[in-house]
Amino acid sequence: MEAGKFRFKIDLRVRNYEVDWQGIVHNTVYLLYCEVGRVEYLKHIGATVDLNTINGINKIVLSRNEINYIKPARFDMMLEVYTRISEIGNSSFIFESLIIDPESGELIAENRAYHVWLDSEENSPQRVPEDFRKIVRDFEGNTLSERGSISRPDVG
Amino acid sequence: MEAGKFRFKIDLRVRNYEVDWQGIVHNTVYLLYCEVGRVEYLKHIGATVDLNTINGINKIVLSRNEINYIKPARFDMMLEVYTRISEIGNSSFIFESLIIDPESGELIAENRAYHVWLDSEENSPQRVPEDFRKIVRDFEGNTLSERGSISRPDVG
Amino acid sequence: MEAGKFRFKIDLRVRNYEVDWQGIVHNTVYLLYCEVGRVEYLKHIGATVDLNTINGINKIVLSRNEINYIKPARFDMMLEVYTRISEIGNSSFIFESLIIDPESGELIAENRAYHVWLDSEENSPQRVPEDFRKIVRDFEGNTLSERGSISRPDVG
Amino acid sequence: MEAGKFRFKIDLRVRNYEVDWQGIVHNTVYLLYCEVGRVEYLKHIGATVDLNTINGINKIVLSRNEINYIKPARFDMMLEVYTRISEIGNSSFIFESLIIDPESGELIAENRAYHVWLDSEENSPQRVPEDFRKIVRDFEGNTLSERGSISRPDVG
Numbered sequence: 353m354e355a356g357k358f359r360f361k362i363d364l365r366v367r368n369y370e371v372d373w374q375g376i377v378h379n380t381v382y383l384l385y386c387e388v389g390r391v392e393y394l395k396h397i398g399a400t401v402d403l404n405t406i407n408g409i410n411k412i413v414l415s416r417n418e419i420n421y422i423k424p425a426r427f428d429m430m431l432e433v434y435t436r437i438s439e440i441g442n443s444s445f446i447f448e449s450l451i452i453d454p455e456s457g458e459l460i461a462e463n464r465a466y467h468v469w470l471d472s473e474e475n476s477p478q479r480v481p482e483d484f485r486k487i488v489r490d491f492e493g494n495t496l497s498e499r500g501s502i503s504r505p506d507v508g
Numbered sequence: 509m510e511a512g513k514f515r516f517k518i519d520l521r522v523r524n525y526e527v528d529w530q531g532i533v534h535n536t537v538y539l540l541y542c543e544v545g546r547v548e549y550l551k552h553i554g555a556t557v558d559l560n561t562i563n564g565i566n567k568i569v570l571s572r573n574e575i576n577y578i579k580p581a582r583f584d585m586m587l588e589v590y591t592r593i594s595e596i597g598n599s600s601f602i603f604e605s606l607i608i609d610p611e612s613g614e615l616i617a618e619n620r621a622y623h624v625w626l627d628s629e630e631n632s633p634q635r636v637p638e639d640f641r642k643i644v645r646d647f648e649g650n651t652l653s654e655r656g657s658i659s660r661p662d663v664g
Numbered sequence: 665m666e667a668g669k670f671r672f673k674i675d676l677r678v679r680n681y682e683v684d685w686q687g688i689v690h691n692t693v694y695l696l697y698c699e700v701g702r703v704e705y706l707k708h709i710g711a712t713v714d715l716n717t718i719n720g721i722n723k724i725v726l727s728r729n730e731i732n733y734i735k736p737a738r739f740d741m742m743l744e745v746y747t748r749i750s751e752i753g754n755s756s757f758i759f760e761s762l763i764i765d766p767e768s769g770e771l772i773a774e775n776r777a778y779h780v781w782l783d784s785e786e787n788s789p790q791r792v793p794e795d796f797r798k799i800v801r802d803f804e805g806n807t808l809s810e811r812g813s814i815s816r817p818d819v820g
Numbered sequence: 821m822e823a824g825k826f827r828f829k830i831d832l833r834v835r836n837y838e839v840d841w842q843g844i845v846h847n848t849v850y851l852l853y854c855e856v857g858r859v860e861y862l863k864h865i866g867a868t869v870d871l872n873t874i875n876g877i878n879k880i881v882l883s884r885n886e887i888n889y890i891k892p893a894r895f896d897m898m899l900e901v902y903t904r905i906s907e908i909g910n911s912s913f914i915f916e917s918l919i920i921d922p923e924s925g926e927l928i929a930e931n932r933a934y935h936v937w938l939d940s941e942e943n944s945p946q947r948v949p950e951d952f953r954k955i956v957r958d959f960e961g962n963t964l965s966e967r968g969s970i971s972r973p974d975v976g
Contacts, residue, residue: 353663368859369690369852378681379543379570380536384837387535391836414535416576420663421569448663462663507509507576507604507618524703525696525846534837540681547680665975691855691882692848699847726847728888732975733881760975774975819821819888819916819930 353448353462357495358434362392363454366429376424383417386449386463389435393447397491399484411475415444416466416504422459429453431460436495437488441502443477444468445488466504509604509618513651514590518548519610522585532580539573542605542619545591549603553647555640567631571600572622572660578615585609587616592651593644597658599633600624601644622660665760665774669807670746674704675766678741688736695729698761698775701747705759709803711796723787727756728778728816734771741765743772748807749800753814755789756780757800778816821916821930825963826902830860831922834897844892851885854917854931857903861915865959867952879943883912884934884972890927897921899928904963905956909970911945912936913956934972 364385372378425431434450445467451460471478489496520541528534581587590606601623607616627634645652676697684690737743746762757779763772783790801808832853840846893899902918913935919928939946957964 367852367856369684369692369855372681372684379573380539380681383536383539384835387837388835414577416574417535418572418574418661418663420572420660464663504576505574507574507620523696523700525699525840525848528837528840536837540679543681544679691885692851695848695851726889728886729847730884730886730973730975732884732972776975816888817886819886819932 353450355434355450355452357438358436358448358450359491360389360393360396360436361432361434362389364388364431364433366425366427366431368427371427376426379419379421382421382425382451382461383419383463385431385433385451386419386435386447386465389433389449390447390465393435393437397487399487411470411472412467413470414465415468416464418464420462422461423453425451425453425460430455437492438464438495439497439499439502440480440485440488441499442479444502444504445480446502466502509606511590511606511608513594514592514604514606515647516545516549516552516592517588517590518545520544520587520589522581522583522587524583527583532582535575535577538577538581538607538617539575539619541587541589541607542575542591542603542621545589545605546603546621549591549593553643555643567626567628568623569626570621571624572620574620576618578617579609581607581609581616593648594620594651595653595655595658596636596641596644597655598635599626600658600660601636602658622658665762667746667762667764669750670748670760670762671803672701672705672708672748673744673746674701676700676743676745678737678739678743680739683739688738691731691733694733694737694763694773695731695775697743697745697763698731698747698759698777701745701761702759702777705747705749709799711799723782723784724779725782726777727780728776730776732774734773735765737763737765737772741767749804750776750807751809751811751814752792752797752800753811754791756814756816757792758814778814821918823902823918823920825906826904826916826918827959828857828861828864828904829900829902830857832856832899832901834893834895834899836895839895844894847887847889850889850893850919850929851887851931853899853901853919854887854903854915854933857901857917858915858933861903861905865955867955879938879940880935881938882933883936884932886932888930890929891921893919893921893928898923905960906932906963907965907967907970908948908953908956909967910947912970912972913948914970934970 366377370377370381432452432454436448437445438448439446447465449463453460468477469480470476522533526533526537588608588610592604593601594604595602603621605619609616624633625636626632678689682689682693744764744766748760749757750760751758759777761775765772780789781792782788834845838845838849900920900922904916905913906916907914915933917931921928936945937948938944
């Protein structure tokens with residue numbers, strides 16, 4: 353991932369109960385940090401959609417997570433979580449996140465999260481709505497890739 | 509992933525505090541379930557190594573997680589978590605997991621977790637030891653793939 | 665608390681991600697175990713009410729938790745969680761829990777959880793309904809104390 | 821508890837994954853917030869002791885938690901967590917916490933957490949050391965109560 357493509361970040365401090373018996377952040381907690389980043393990102397760009405929440409007509413579900421763990425984060429570290437939407441396909445879109453240690457500039461973890469837009473009544477994939485595309489496009493500019501369809505890779 | 513290749517499973521019940529505001533299991537909890545499966549798998553095959561733990565000489569770290577979310581699990585469901593080691597490379601090995609709803613037979617999620625064997629003093633990758641290879645080979649038989657090296661895919 | 669007064673128990677295994685950097689169960693996890701016990705208890709006695717959930721007319725909220733930590737639980741221990749409703753007041757009732765190590769018979773923790781029954785529209789305390797009282801009374805028998813009112817003690 | 825007696829606070833934002841299916845913070849999470857407050861408090865007053873951690877000679881364990889839930893906290897709220905040590909007995913001491921919504925000034929929850937100082941070799945209670953007493957006394961002044969012994973109340 354290219355750090356230069358990210359236009360949004362939050363700061364987030366590692367809390368004591370998030371570290372495991374080695375004193376390092378548990379592997380699932382990085383995914384929670386990325387989720388915090390995505391929720392804040394959507395608020396920031398003005399999307400009126402809640403992730404993981406049914407809001408009347410639409411429902412967005414997480415269909416795949418990929419995360420590479422580069423360096424462990426430790427208790428009390430202040431972390432930067434960078435978030436962007438990198439791709440919008442027909443009914444899917446992809447969030448990318450970088451977790452950075454701002455003191456050293458080192459990469460802690462990088463995450464790619466595939467989301468699918470569902471019709472909440474029929475529970476079937478539907479085209480990502482135009483108003484959502486527009487606010488993402490306005491925010492991300494030409495780093496956003498829009499294409500016909502995004503296939504979630506197989507696992508294994 | 510091919511379910512027929514898995515020779516180990518555990519049963520695990522979804523607890524009430526693991527479901528989110530939609531009544532469905534939070535996306536990071538499936539990774540915790542896969543972790544429970546890996547810990548039980550290692551005990552079952554007789555590996556004296558603890559995941560995520562320094563045990564004298566060796567240290568194993570999780571370097572990548574991939575998970576596809578197929579169907580949500582709900583409160584009180586009894587789940588089956590299938591676990592196997594599918595590949596051993598030079599200093600890496602891969603755990604695969606399937607989470608299944610045994611009532612319907614449907615797949616809930618599938619996970620691929622890359623691990624790296626480190627020399628605990630120098631913190632540098634070292635060859636997966638022969639005794640560990642042997643007990644995995646004895647348990648998995650010809651479904652285990654051993655090859656020169658495993659590259660963790662890039663994210664994004 | 666008197667163990668002899670409890671007529672309901674569940675078995676529950678400590679999962680690897682529930683232990684902290686000392687290898688012992690984190691202090692908040694015992695409260696989650698007690699919550700699992702309460703949910704199972706209500707199912708067992710046939711109460712059609714969900715804890716922490718709005719079900720049409722009623723809403724039950726947790727107003728106080730007291731827990732004494734006696735002995736730490738460790739990874740992989742199988743625990744017994746005993747649950748009972750010990751008191752019903754006007755709009756409140758109290759759940760008691762014991763967490764026991766069945767191998768040694770030793771007490772791990774004991775919890776007292778105060779709940780208040782709210783009118784879901786006005787959000788004000790209302791009398792615990794007669795049908796709920798009846799199924800608890802039928803299950804608990806003469807160990808259940810019913811009295812005019814239960815005051816939550818002050819903290820500090 | 822008297823808010824005026826607290827000389828230390830931290831600010832802490834509710835994260836999305838900390839709320840349950842009602843959109844309110846799960847009851848155990850408030851205890852985690854209080855724990856964050858205690859860890860920061862000890863750093864602030866200059867105590868070189870880690871809670872829940874063995875540091876060579878001493879070991880401090882949590883022996884009791886009391887928490888009253890007054891008002892629910894919701895996603896994205898910024899909370900104030902006030903922390904103080906209110907009492908030091910022979911081998912025990914008590915942390916008090918208040919969680920406040922600074923916008924309304926309303927109390928969210930109040931917690932009292934009993935800790936015991938153990939001799940790490942024999943695992944038996946030992947007198948709270950004089951150097952720890954001194955830094956707490958210097959910080960808290962005359963609101964700190966020191967007395968012969970603190971008995972943990974029974975549960976139930």
